[in-house]
Amino acid sequence: MxxxxxxxxxxxxxxxxxxxxxxxxxxxxxFPESQYRHDVMEMSKLSLSGILQHFRGQANHEGHIAELADMMAKSAALSKATFAKDTRGTEGHTEAKDKIWDNWEDFASRMDAYAADTKAFAEAAKTGDPAVMRPAFGKAVKNCKSCHDEYRK
Ligand code: HEC
Incomplete structure (x- = not known):
């Protein structure tokens, strides 16, 4: 049976x-050119959402913060490459500002900092110690807003 x-x-x-x-x-x-980079950013957002739910006590699963932090770091590590192609003037919805490709060096260095800081947070999350995690988390997510303010419509 x-x-x-x-x-x-x-x-x-x-x-x-x-x-x-x-x-x-x-x-x-x-799929437009911009779809893949949207998807990679969405993975970061979803991991971040899961982490916040744990910090706020709305979700409570042993070891999940560290796993979600790893996912966020992996998504961050993929992100720079998803913008490498200049998609100005191509079809498809995008909120990427044209100046990304005028200021590629600045944008790329922000992406590198984003990858490094989320990786540092992923390491901190492995300790499971909120006092170690929180400052690393704060530093990692600062990258989101500062880049969006500058480079996202
Ligand atoms: C170095 C710049 C940069 C960093 C850092 C960054 N983003 Fe983004 N993000 C962008 C840009 C540019 C877009 C617009 C992409 C597009 O529409 O083509 C975007 C789009 C998004 C979107 C919308 C998805 C979509 O439809 O395009 C989400 C969600 C998002 N980011 C979440 C995050 C989160 C969460 C973080 C931090 C954990 C983060 N981003 C860090 C530049 C950045």
Missing amino acids: KSVVIKAMIAASCISAASFASSFEQEEKR
């Missing part, structure tokens, strides 16, 4: 994975 249930579950998950893949291929043509 058990094995029948398991087989049915495996079959169902294969079907849904296949249909997901084919709908994904069909949609692929619709």
Whole structure:
């Protein structure tokens, strides 16, 4: 009996994975240049949201802050490359200001600081000690607003 249930579950998950893949291929043509960098930024936002829920006691899962901090650091580490291509004048919704590519060195160094500070926070989060985590968290998330103020519409 058990094995029948398991087989049915495996079959169902294969079907849904296949249909997901084919709908994904069909949609692929619709992705504008800016989609991927939006997605990478969204990963950072979602990790940050999970961390805040833990800090505020709205979520409480052992070890999750450190895992979420790792996800945020990984997203940050991918971000600079997602802006490397100058997309001015290309189709698709974007909130990126044109001056990103006029001031690429400044923008890139902000991205490097963002990656370094989120990585430092991810290390601090492994200690599980709020006194160590909080200042590192504050430093990491300062990067979000200061860059958005300057480079996001
Ligand atoms: C060095 C600059 C920079 C840093 C640092 C940065 N962002 Fe962004 N972010 C941008 C830019 C530019 C856009 C607009 C991208 C676009 O629309 O093409 C953006 C867009 C976003 C978006 C909207 C997604 C979308 O639709 O484009 C979210 C959410 C976001 N950022 C979250 C964050 C969070 C959270 C952090 C910090 C943990 C962060 N960002 C750090 C530059 C930055």
